[in-house]
Amino acid sequence: xxxxxxxxxxxxxxxxxxxxxxxxxxxxxxxxxxxxxxxxxxxxxxxxxxxxxxxxxxxxxxxxxxxxxxxxxxxxxxxxxxxxxxxxxxxxxxxxxxxxxxxxxxxxxxxxxxxxxxxxxxxxxxxxxxxxxxxxxxxxxxxxxxxxxxxxxxxxxxxxxxxxxxxxxxxxxxxxxxxxxxxxxxxxxxxxxxxxxxxxxxxxxxxxxxxxxxxxxxxxxxxxxxxxxxxxxxxxxxxxxxxxxxxxxxxxxxxxxxxxxxxxxxxxxxxxxxxxxxxxxxxxxxxxxxxxxxxxxxxxxxxxxxxxxxxxx
Amino acid sequence: xxxxxxxxxxxxxxxxxxxxxxxxxxxxxxxxxxxxxxxxxxxxxxxxxxxxxxxxxxxxxxxxxxxxxxxxxxxxxxxxxxxxxxxxxxxxxxxxxxxxxxxxxxxxxxxxxxxxxxxxxxxxxxxxxxxxxxxxxxxxxxxxxxxxxxxxxxxxxxxxxxxxxxxxxxxxxxxxxxxxxxxxxxxxxxxxxxxxxxxxxxxxxxxxxxxxxxxxxxxxxxxxxxxxxxxxxxxxxxxxxxxxxxxxxxxxxxxxxxxxxxxxxxxxxxxxxxxxxxxxxxxxxxxxxxxxxxxxxxxxxxxxxxxxxxxxxxxxxxxxxxxxxxxxxxxxxxxxxxxxxxxxxxxxxxxxxxxxxxxxxxxxxxxxxxxxxxxxxxxxxx
Numbered sequence: 049x050x051x052x053x054x055x056x057x058x059x060x061x062x063x064x065x066x067x068x069x070x071x072x073x074x075x076x077x078x079x080x081x082x083x084x085x086x087x088x089x090x091x092x093x094x095x096x097x098x099x100x101x102x103x104x105x106x107x108x109x110x111x112x113x114x115x116x117x118x119x120x121x122x123x124x125x126x127x128x129x130x131x132x133x134x135x136x137x138x139x140x141x142x143x144x145x146x147x148x149x150x151x152x153x154x155x156x157x158x159x160x161x162x163x164x165x166x167x168x169x170x171x172x173x174x175x176x177x178x179x180x181x182x183x184x185x186x187x188x189x190x191x192x193x194x195x196x197x198x199x200x201x202x203x204x205x206x207x208x209x210x211x212x213x214x215x216x217x218x219x220x221x222x223x224x225x226x227x228x229x230x231x232x233x234x235x236x237x238x239x240x241x242x243x244x245x246x247x248x249x250x251x252x253x254x255x256x257x258x259x260x261x262x263x264x265x266x267x268x269x270x271x272x273x274x275x276x277x278x279x280x281x282x283x284x285x286x287x288x289x290x291x292x293x294x295x296x297x298x299x300x301x302x303x304x305x306x307x308x309x310x311x312x313x314x315x316x317x318x319x320x321x322x323x324x325x326x327x328x329x330x331x332x333x334x335x336x337x338x339x340x341x342x343x344x345x346x347x348x349x350x351x352x353x354x355x356x357x358x359x360x361x
Numbered sequence: 362x363x364x365x366x367x368x369x370x371x372x373x374x375x376x377x378x379x380x381x382x383x384x385x386x387x388x389x390x391x392x393x394x395x396x397x398x399x400x401x402x403x404x405x406x407x408x409x410x411x412x413x414x415x416x417x418x419x420x421x422x423x424x425x426x427x428x429x430x431x432x433x434x435x436x437x438x439x440x441x442x443x444x445x446x447x448x449x450x451x452x453x454x455x456x457x458x459x460x461x462x463x464x465x466x467x468x469x470x471x472x473x474x475x476x477x478x479x480x481x482x483x484x485x486x487x488x489x490x491x492x493x494x495x496x497x498x499x500x501x502x503x504x505x506x507x508x509x510x511x512x513x514x515x516x517x518x519x520x521x522x523x524x525x526x527x528x529x530x531x532x533x534x535x536x537x538x539x540x541x542x543x544x545x546x547x548x549x550x551x552x553x554x555x556x557x558x559x560x561x562x563x564x565x566x567x568x569x570x571x572x573x574x575x576x577x578x579x580x581x582x583x584x585x586x587x588x589x590x591x592x593x594x595x596x597x598x599x600x601x602x603x604x605x606x607x608x609x610x611x612x613x614x615x616x617x618x619x620x621x622x623x624x625x626x627x628x629x630x631x632x633x634x635x636x637x638x639x640x641x642x643x644x645x646x647x648x649x650x651x652x653x654x655x656x657x658x659x660x661x662x663x664x665x666x667x668x669x670x671x672x673x674x675x676x677x678x679x680x681x682x683x684x685x686x687x688x689x690x691x692x693x694x695x696x697x698x699x700x701x702x703x704x705x706x707x708x709x710x711x712x713x714x715x716x717x718x719x720x721x722x723x724x725x726x727x728x729x730x731x732x733x734x735x736x737x738x739x740x741x742x743x
Contacts, residue, residue, distance in 0.1 A: 062742060099580050100739060101569050101576060101579055101580065101739065101740060102739065102740055102741075102742070103739045103740065103741055118579075118739050121582045121584070122582075124580060124581060124582040125582035127580060129576075129577060129580050131573045131576055131577060132573075133573035134573060135572075135573035135574045135576060135577040136574070137365075137369050137574060139368070139369045139370075139372035139373050140365065140368065140369055140372075144365065144368070147365075148362070148365040149577060149581070151362060151365070152362070152578065152581035152582065152583040153581060153582055153583070196577070197577070
């Protein structure tokens with residue numbers, strides 16, 4: 049697969065603050081490329097530099113193999129953007145908003161009409177076509193925001209935190225839509241600080257923190273970067289300190305916590321971690337109620353790499 | 362693009378209110394409250410007046426002529442119901458009894474005025490106006506009689522005109538301009554100047570560092586120059602139509618003079634709107650923060666400018682002209698007001714063109730800066 053976006057050594061400073069520090073990115077055609085990081089990590093700045101909206105201090109950016117500049121209209125015609133803030137006109141109806149933004153790219157009225165209809169259907173807001181944005185719920189506004197960005201059928205689409213302040217139903221609808229766009233051939237750059245979303249839809253993820261790329265890879269590759277591969281939680285009453293110490297000293301175990309009858313064990317890769325711990329507890333006469341094992345999340349990856357949670361920022 | 366810029370602006374209630382409805386409402390209110398002021402002034406009931414002429418001479422004779430003019434039932438200046446008396450004491454008695462409202466005691470070269478107890482403000486004003494005007498013009502009348510007796514009547518007519526306070530002031534910078542017309546012109550200019558908000562809207566529509574919509578436009582493959590022209594033309598067209606509606610309203614509903622030259626009037630409207638849009642673009646660029654924030658700050662500047670131009674206190678520009686004329690020179694609302702006043706009332710076309718030139722030069726500077734700002738395609742921060 050060819051590189052749709054290639055960013056090399058991108059540096060962006062705001063006076064003393066380094067917003068992007070020698071950032072390298074390669075986005076391949078047909079993938080959902082996730083930029084994950086806490087607020088202020090440089091995700092939006094990176095997108096704005098790539099789109100040639102922001103001046104940057106150093107580095108090079110190519111899109112579709114060509115240098116990206118503010119006057120690269122031939123590149124821009126194949127780009128769609130769904131910005132973090134709603135980019136809608138309150139005085140125009142849903143239909144008119146989509147038609148206006150689509151009209152910036154598509155001149156032929158008949159073709160545009162067809163594209164606008166498809167975009168409305170795609171985000172399922174047909175019942176609200178004559179409504180003004182003010183009358184729409186937060187979720188519907190977000191969907192309209194998406195429709196305005198994709199109506200002209202771009203080959204490359206930037207989604208900058210498209211699910212902020214959206215109800216779960218609309219969020220799922222949006223995420224499904226993004227996957228559908230990828231499946232129909234578009235390349236997606238997706239930024240979020242919601243790790244669950246990134247895990248759910250992204251094919252490749254770059255983790256940013258304070259303008260630095262701290263990790264990248266597929267979801268599995270990222271999870272394999274960290275020591276713990278399993279979190280085991282067992283509900284058992286009255287587990288004594290001796291047992292906890294015994295488990296803590298077992299091979300493959302990184303951390304053990306016991307609080308309110310819940311024993312939480314972080315383990316490395318190993319086939320029998322759960323069975324081994326259950327056997328110990330049974331041998332010592334503890335009755336167990338609930339047992340479950342979880343895979344590490346991207347938050348665990350972020351936590352291990354930076355020492356802080358994604359949402360703490 | 363033009364179509365949607367047009368639709369968008371027309372549907373913005375705040376814009377329609379401030380630039381169209383508010384000025385029309387103010388004009389209507391003014392018209393209802395003071396529209397018949399001239400009729401009232403022109404239908405003053407003749408005041409019972411006595412002129413006592415114990416002396417004789419040209420001074421007395423001319424005053425009698427003036428008073429005769431102003432007590433002619435068929436004349437335009439019928440203000441006095443006049444009696445003559447030979448001695449002052451009986452006349453004073455009649456004044457105290459309420460038989461007369463005003464008593465003029467005319468000496469060889471002086472006039473004394475007596476008013477009835479409980480006299481009205483109108484009678485006091487008229488008595489003083491007649492006296493002052495006659496005393497001021499007496500030398501002229503005398504000179505006219507000596508050089509060209511035929512022209513004396515013209516001087517006398519001038520005295521009559523001075524007495525009448527319904528005649529509009531000829532200089533807009535007078536401390537007492539025609540307040541009625543001035544209010545309407547000032548209100549129209551205020552409406553035009555509120556188009557600065559459209560200038561702010563152009564900035565927020567097209568500058569990616571101001572709004573998310575503008576960011577989306579900046580990323581699109583549509584050229585910035587096309588967007589600027591569409592946005593500017595849409596705002597200009599709407600404003601032009603709105604001002605024309607206001608002018609028609611002023612002319613045919615309010616019966617306000619708009620001068621005799623439609624091309625000059627259109628030149629005034631077009632240049633004032635262009636100026637306001639340019640002014641708005643500059644304000645939208647200088648002021649920081651959200652679009653609303655920039656708009657509010659611009660409105661404040663416009664309101665201050667309109668206030669200083671005499672929208673509420675008509676004498677202000679006259680006072681500035683006397684003590685700090687530069688304020689009038691740099692205040693956009695005053696310059697626009699002056700241009701309109703000179704066109705519609707004074708017929709001072711040289712002054713009008715000077716003001717228009719001032720407006721257009723400033724507009725060119727504003728638009729040049731505006732285009733430079735709006736065409737920017739990369740930003741230091743967003």
